[in-house]
Structure formats: C-alpha cells, structure tokens
Amino acid sequence: MKTIMILLALALYPLTMQAQDTTQDETKPREQRMLVELPTAGVLSKGEYEVGMRLFANGGVLANIGVGMTNRFMFGISYGGENFVGSGSVDFNPLPGVEVRYRLIDESLAMPAITIGFNSQGYGRYIKRAADSTDRINRYTQKSRGLFAVASKNYSFMGNLGFHGGINWAATEKKDKDNQPTFFVGLDKSLNDELSVVGEYDFAINDNKDIIGHGRGYLNLGAKLSFSGKVMVEFMLKDVLNNSKELGKFSREIRLTFNDAF
Numbered sequence: 001m002k003t004i005m006i007l008l009a010l011a012l013y014p015l016t017m018q019a020q021d022t023t024q025d026e027t028k029p030r031e032q033r034m035l036v037e038l039p040t041a042g043v044l045s046k047g048e049y050e051v052g053m054r055l056f057a058n059g060g061v062l063a064n065i066g067v068g069m070t071n072r073f074m075f076g077i078s079y080g081g082e083n084f085v086g087s088g089s090v091d092f093n094p095l096p097g098v099e100v101r102y103r104l105i106d107e108s109l110a111m112p113a114i115t116i117g118f119n120s121q122g123y124g125r126y127i128k129r130a131a132d133s134t135d136r137i138n139r140y141t142q143k144s145r146g147l148f149a150v151a152s153k154n155y156s157f158m159g160n161l162g163f164h165g166g167i168n169w170a171a172t173e174k175k176d177k178d179n180q181p182t183f184f185v186g187l188d189k190s191l192n193d194e195l196s197v198v199g200e201y202d203f204a205i206n207d208n209k210d211i212i213g214h215g216r217g218y219l220n221l222g223a224k225l226s227f228s229g230k231v232m233v234e235f236m237l238k239d240v241l242n243n244s245k246e247l248g249k250f251s252r253e254i255r256l257t258f259n260d261a262f
Helices: 002-012
Strands: 048-056 060-068 073-082 097-105 113-119 123-129 136-142 146-156 160-169 182-190 195-202 218-227 231-238 251-261
Touching: 060 123, 073 123
Parallel strands: none
Antiparallel strands: 048 060, 048 251, 060 073, 073 097, 097 113, 113 146, 123 136, 146 160, 160 182, 182 195, 195 218, 218 231, 231 251
C-alpha cells in the first residue's frame, strides 16, 4: 500500500514541470482514453464517436464503438472472440462488453481530471476452466476493470507527459473467488505530434496467483501512431513480466481506431 501511495503522489504532484490546462489548449493532441488496457480520465466529448478493432493472440478480434453523449458522459460496447483468423469455429465471448464513463472533475492547473465508470470488457482469452482446475472460473485472461475511478494529470515536458492512477473492482468476474479491489498506474509521453508511447502496470491483486497468474502483476507497453487526429494505429506488448499462466509469455497485439464527430 505504501508503494501505491508513493506512485500516486508522484503522478499527481507537479514537481518542477509546468502543468498545462488541457481544457483551454486547442492545439493539444487527442486526449488519451486508454493506455493499453487501462483507462485514463479521458472521455469522448459530446457528438464525438470512436470505432476500434483489436487483434490479439490465437486469431482473436475485439471490436468496439463509443459515443460521447455530453462533454462529461460517454458509453460504449464491445464484442469479439478467438479464432477469427485460422481454421475451426470461432470462439465468441459469452457477452458483449459494456462501458460507461462520467468525468466528475475536469483537469485544471492545480487538479487532475477524475473520472468514474464501469467496464465489463476483459482482455485475452475468455477462460471457463484453468488448465490445472476442475472448477469453472468464467473470466478473461486479464480481468475487466468493472467499477473504477481514475485520476489523470498532464504536463508540458518536451511535449505532453501524462500520469494516471486508479482503483477498480471487477464486479462481473468473481467466480475465481478472488474479487477484492486492485490498483493501477500508467503514463503516456508524446514524442511528436503523431507518435506517443505508453506504459501501464496493473497490480492485479484480484488475479488469483494460484490459478491464473504468478503474482507479478501485468506490465503492458505500447506505441501509438496518429494520422490527422482521426486514425490511430497502436502496437502493444502485453504481459511483459510473464505473469499469466495461460499465455506463458508476453504477446504482441495491434489496435486500429477511427475517431470523428457527428
């Protein structure tokens, strides 16, 4: 817990960097809403929409769409499964994922943006039974956020530098008998007006190291290339610490996203 509090304090304290007011900077890059799998405090603004597709291991495809209803509230849905690419039948996820977000506090010079939300979409293979278990556990390889709260703060430091931290409870994935809240932190850094890099760490306290994980948490890295502020291609390295017993080693994924407004 002490380590978590130190990381969150570093994320929210301005140090020697000049904080930027993202609500007034019209030249800022597109607001980050996701790092790799972890949410930021970003939301789609009113009339803005986003359509995306993620390609993951075992021929997996996950499609999503999100819409901004107001400048603070957005919702989205997602659906996919494994074996879209290859032979054999497609193994669909049991249910679509649902996401809602509401930004309680906008980012200012002194305060981070704070957003609360719910997201039932997990990532990777949907596991009914672990390899070494006879019990049905019904969860994704990396659990969904479920109910979450996240704070984000951006600084002007050779471009944009954003820090993010939050807490979540995977309310829909509890059959593995490991349903306590957990914490996450992350950052993003723009390298120019098109390219940015991201990193995130999910402490995965709710991962149940006896069944699914090794107790190391999930470290994910990514690079994002944006074209005209509307099309984004993301290259991701998942589970760099090899925590997952299901994957056995880190995986490479690609996400394509189109963003526009009505």
